[in-house]
Amino acid sequence: MPYNKFEEYNMQVTDDVKTRYKHIINDLGEDTQREGLLKTPERAAKAMQFLTQGYDQDPVEILKGAMFKESYNEMVIVKDIELYSLCEHHILPFFGKAHIAYIPNGHIVGLSKLPRIVDVFARRLQVQERLTEQILDCINDTLQPQGVAVVIEAAHMCMMMRGVQKQNSTTTTSGFRGQFEKIETRNEFLKLIGK
Numbered sequence: 001m002p003y004n005k006f007e008e009y010n011m012q013v014t015d016d017v018k019t020r021y022k023h024i025i026n027d028l029g030e031d032t033q034r035e036g037l038l039k040t041p042e043r044a045a046k047a048m049q050f051l052t053q054g055y056d057q058d059p060v061e062i063l064k065g066a067m068f069k070e071s072y073n074e075m076v077i078v079k080d081i082e083l084y085s086l087c088e089h090h091i092l093p094f095f096g097k098a099h100i101a102y103i104p105n106g107h108i109v110g111l112s113k114l115p116r117i118v119d120v121f122a123r124r125l126q127v128q129e130r131l132t133e134q135i136l137d138c139i140n141d142t143l144q145p146q147g148v149a150v151v152i153e154a155a156h157m158c159m160m161m162r163g164v165q166k167q168n169s170t171t172t173t174s175g176f177r178g179q180f181e182k183i184e185t186r187n188e189f190l191k192l193i194g195k
């Protein structure tokens with residue numbers, strides 16, 4: 001077989017979380033012995049481990065593994081990066097798009113690494129503000145570019161499904177370092193991502 005995708009879960013964690021999910025489902029008034037729910041605690045335990053796998057991943061290593069000396073010094077933009085995270089206040093999803101730009105300073109980074117570091121930070125319990133800043137700081141500190149910019153637009157299920165039930169609101173956060181602190185550079189970036 002040329003390609004074999006497999007998922008690995010920590011058995012101990014899976015068992016512990018599974019047991020707790022069983023209690024939670026019971027507490028919510030369901031019957032955990034009902035056929036459709038028999039394997040749900042285990043599936044949910046695995047899903048949560050997948051969605052929080054970022055704690056075990058090192059974004060600095062990922063970036064450093066694909067940095068190349070290069071004299072190109074114009075703006076590099078990766079836009080519309082799909083993003084799925086969990087809000088740390090309700091453990092409900094928020095999802096949307098990230099747009100990242102940087103201006104190299106002697107080094108460029110493999111383009112696929114930018115979506116990967118978005119995933120590393122997104123697959124943790126998060127708030128959108130901190131997620132934005134962590135991506136920004138990681139690129140800034142590791143690649144040390146002339147400037148870096150991050151914009152995230154996301155819809156939060158905790159707002160849409162409960163509480164204020166605002167179905168059509170999205171939250172935008174942004175952060176800028178170096179050259180992007182200049183209004184012209186920032187505006188060029190925002191124009192290029194269609195903002």
Ligand SMILES: [Zn+2]
Nearest residue numbers: 087089090158
């Ligand atoms: Zn929330």
